[in-house]
Amino acid sequence: MQAKPENKLADYRFINDALVDIYDNIMRIEEGSIKQSRFKDITAKELHLVHAIGLHSHKTTSEVAKTLNLSKGTLTANLNVLERKGYIVRTTNQQDRRIINLGLTSKGRLLYRAHDAFHRQLVEGFLKGFDQDEVQLIKQAMVNLQTFIDEVSLK
Structure with a gap:
């Protein structure tokens, strides 16, 4: 109907x-x-950059720039700040020395985990009371929204 x-x-x-x-x-x-929190020196934008780098992946600067839809110059400026504050470390890739890999320091990993816990609580609150079939509908709606956002951002 x-x-x-x-x-x-x-x-x-x-x-x-x-x-x-x-x-x-x-x-x-x-x-x-x-x-x-104890992370008073960080901005929400920097927090999301730490989250994009992730705990264990050692992503490249290009991967993070693409994930966040940032220019390499803007990313570099933000990475400089996070490195100076002690949240991230840059390492040269051993297979290709032109590539820079990003990792989190112990301070960065602590921040990541605190942010991740907040998001877990957010999702748990969002899904409270839904059965598995309804969760699948919500997931499909989220996929639809992300697909639309991806299409718009490519224009």
């Missing part, structure tokens, strides 16, 4: 407003928790 046009429009408005509010609130909560 098709939704009535007025219901569909109301659903679209609700979802749009919810996405905007949720994004704003997550960013506000992250920024507030950073200020109250």
